[in-house]
Amino acid sequence: MSVAKSYPTSRSLPMGLFWAAALVLVAVIPWITGSTFHFHIAIMVCISAMATGGLAVTAWVGQLSLAHAAFAGLGAYTSVLLVTRFDLPVLLGLPAGALVAGAVAFVIGAPLLRLRGVYFVLITFALNELFRLIMLDVPALSGGSSGIAGIPKLSIFGMTLSSYEEVYPFALLCLALVMGLLVLIRKGQLGRRFGAVEENLALAEASGIPTARTQNLAFTLGSAIAGFSGAFLAHYVGFISPETFGFQLSVSYVIMLVTGGRLALWGPLVGALFLTPLPEFLRGAVEYQHIIYGVILIAVLRFLPQGLAGLPAQLSRKGDRS
Amino acid sequence: MSTLLEIGGLTKRFGGLTALSDVSFNVAEDAITGLIGPNGAGKTTCFNLITGTFSATSGTIRFRGQDISGLPPHRIVQHGLARTFQAATTFPKASVRENILRGALLRHPLGLGSMLFGGGAARRAEQGARDTVDKVMEALELTEHADRAAGTLAYGHQKRLGVAIGLATRPGLLLLDEPAAGLNPDEVDRFGSMLKEIREGFGVSVLIVEHHMRLIMRVCDHLVVLDHGEKIAEGAPDRVRDDPKVIEAYLGADHAK
Numbered sequence: 249m250s251v252a253k254s255y256p257t258s259r260s261l262p263m264g265l266f267w268a269a270a271l272v273l274v275a276v277i278p279w280i281t282g283s284t285f286h287f288h289i290a291i292m293v294c295i296s297a298m299a300t301g302g303l304a305v306t307a308w309v310g311q312l313s314l315a316h317a318a319f320a321g322l323g324a325y326t327s328v329l330l331v332t333r334f335d336l337p338v339l340l341g342l343p344a345g346a347l348v349a350g351a352v353a354f355v356i357g358a359p360l361l362r363l364r365g366v367y368f369v370l371i372t373f374a375l376n377e378l379f380r381l382i383m384l385d386v387p388a389l390s391g392g393s394s395g396i397a398g399i400p401k402l403s404i405f406g407m408t409l410s411s412y413e414e415v416y417p418f419a420l421l422c423l424a425l426v427m428g429l430l431v432l433i434r435k436g437q438l439g440r441r442f443g444a445v446e447e448n449l450a451l452a453e454a455s456g457i458p459t460a461r462t463q464n465l466a467f468t469l470g471s472a473i474a475g476f477s478g479a480f481l482a483h484y485v486g487f488i489s490p491e492t493f494g495f496q497l498s499v500s501y502v503i504m505l506v507t508g509g510r511l512a513l514w515g516p517l518v519g520a521l522f523l524t525p526l527p528e529f530l531r532g533a534v535e536y537q538h539i540i541y542g543v544i545l546i547a548v549l550r551f552l553p554q555g556l557a558g559l560p561a562q563l564s565r566k567g568d569r570s
Numbered sequence: 571m572s573t574l575l576e577i578g579g580l581t582k583r584f585g586g587l588t589a590l591s592d593v594s595f596n597v598a599e600d601a602i603t604g605l606i607g608p609n610g611a612g613k614t615t616c617f618n619l620i621t622g623t624f625s626a627t628s629g630t631i632r633f634r635g636q637d638i639s640g641l642p643p644h645r646i647v648q649h650g651l652a653r654t655f656q657a658a659t660t661f662p663k664a665s666v667r668e669n670i671l672r673g674a675l676l677r678h679p680l681g682l683g684s685m686l687f688g689g690g691a692a693r694r695a696e697q698g699a700r701d702t703v704d705k706v707m708e709a710l711e712l713t714e715h716a717d718r719a720a721g722t723l724a725y726g727h728q729k730r731l732g733v734a735i736g737l738a739t740r741p742g743l744l745l746l747d748e749p750a751a752g753l754n755p756d757e758v759d760r761f762g763s764m765l766k767e768i769r770e771g772f773g774v775s776v777l778i779v780e781h782h783m784r785l786i787m788r789v790c791d792h793l794v795v796l797d798h799g800e801k802i803a804e805g806a807p808d809r810v811r812d813d814p815k816v817i818e819a820y821l822g823a824d825h826a827k
């Protein structure tokens with residue numbers, strides 16, 4: 249009998265090396281060009297990729313959350329309030345944001361996740377709007393519609409990261425940590441459980457997998473990652489308002505995820521990498537961002553059902569057939 | 571023979587429809603028990619109640635003397651009561667081996683830390699589960715398809731894979747809902763032999779729902795007959811076969827078609 253293959257089947261090593269090298273090459277572009285603008289885009293890619301990574305964790309158990317931006321907002325407001333009112337170091341504000349977002353997800357997850365498919369999408373969409381409206385309604389905390397400006401910059405151990413060049417390595421480190429967590433989830437026994445729940449919920453339950461708890465765990469982890477990314481975004485940009493975390497942001501994350509590959513481990517990274525820079529490069533056409541995203545989404549759904557991350561496999565399969 | 575499963579006064583109403591009405595029977599240990607009856611008799615509903623998919627309107631379900639009614643399905647499997655589904659039900663994208671592994675891991679529980687970070691406990695669990703998987707694949711003649719995606723298998727193999735996943739949870743009682751439906755006559759015969767081998771090899775008792783009467787007569791030690799949600803007969807297969815009530819239920823159903 250053949251040697252047992254591990255799940256999920258790992259690609260051959262040379263291909264893995266090729267993609268790792270490609271990723272490193274893309275990551276060093278800002279240092280090569282030295283352009284501040286490129287540093288900014290690269291940092292935004294890291295933040296989007298983290299957030300989309302969180303969305304992926306929930307997607308891996310078969311649920312699509314449209315409240316992802318609200319959890320990012322929850323993390324952002326948590327960190328900003330703790331840092332500005334209680335003098336918490338920003339470095340602790342980020343995990344605190346993750347913790348609060350995760351805790352809220354855990355509590356509301358149990359009843360919410362009983363809804364499946366389009367019903368879950370709709371209820372999370374409504375929740376995102378609810379979050380925005382509540383935040384507008386408590387100006388004492390949120391600054392209301394004028395938001396909170398002058399948010400303390402990212403800093404590590406008392407050292408403020410004041411320039412783009414200083415923020416970028418820290419953003420890369422955080423992204424590496426998030427992707428590391430995603431790898432652990434996917435490659436370990438938890439990924440096996442997630443896969444079972446995503447593929448066939450009734451059979452997973454009948455096989456002894458506690459599907460409700462498993463889905464809630466994924467939703468909690470994913471939303472905590474969103475909280476972390478939101479806190480990062482707040483301290484990087486320096487300004488947040490309830491509108492920052494409106495449902496448009498949730499939709500953007502969904503589009504990035506689907507474009508990259510909803511169920512692929514590297515899907516979130518690939519999706520964020522392709523879609524975050526687009527509107528930035530089309531400076532004059534920022535208002536067309538949603539149209540462009542929409543067109544890309546339709547194209548991906550039509551031609552790349554596994555997303556961009558599934559493209560190499562799709563091409564090689566075509567090659568086999570011919 | 572001792573009693574493994576005791577069903578007492580089991581009733582299920584869906585709105586105005588009574589799918590199961592005051593049904594009582596026992597399933598003996600080390601036996602293959604058949605649950606038969608015409609279409610719509612309430613056989614699958616009975617399975618859904620026993621395995622916790624639906625909660626009963628009234629009645630009791632005791633497994634190894636323990637009341638298991640009201641438990642969620644995944645807890646009932648832990649008690650040693652596994653089921654397969656009437657439709658071919660698999661994890662379509664995963665390999666055959668992975669499908670069975672997902673069932674086998676039930677007997678090798680891990681904490682969240684081990685699930686994420688691996689380590690010795692996770693490796694031992696995986697190895698233990700893989701041993702079970704190999705044994706189960708062997709018994710259900712799936713070994714040669716081990717690395718194929720479940721969704722690409724022939725229908726008959728998918729049905730067998732469903733049984734394999736249930737068996738991998740190492741149940742004391744395996745509930746099979748029409749495992750031979752859609753198989754060709756040779757496959758049905760082969761499946762009957764497998765079933766007997768499984769009972770011996772895995773020490774598992776079986777409650778089987780089937781319309782293939784030849785298979786039922788060949789493998790079952792005891793039969794329970796349902797019609798319109800009510801138990802109309804019970805006993806040894808050759809006696810039940812000649813029961814006028816049973817003949818009428820089946821003929822009536824045939825005439826209605």
Ligand SMILES: Nc1ncnc2c1ncn2[C@@H]1O[C@H](COP(=O)(O)OP(=O)(O)OP(=O)(O)O)[C@@H](O)[C@H]1O
Nearest residue numbers: 584587589607608609610611612613614615616656
């Ligand atoms: N979830 C449900 N909601 C409403 N009615 C249901 C439900 N499940 C089953 N029924 C009804 O209960 C009755 C019994 O159905 P059941 O599926 O248990 O029959 P069965 O004996 O398994 O039949 P078959 O041999 O065709 O599989 C049928 O009238 C069916 O329509």
Ligand SMILES: [Mg+2]
Nearest residue numbers: 613614615656
């Ligand atoms: Mg049925």
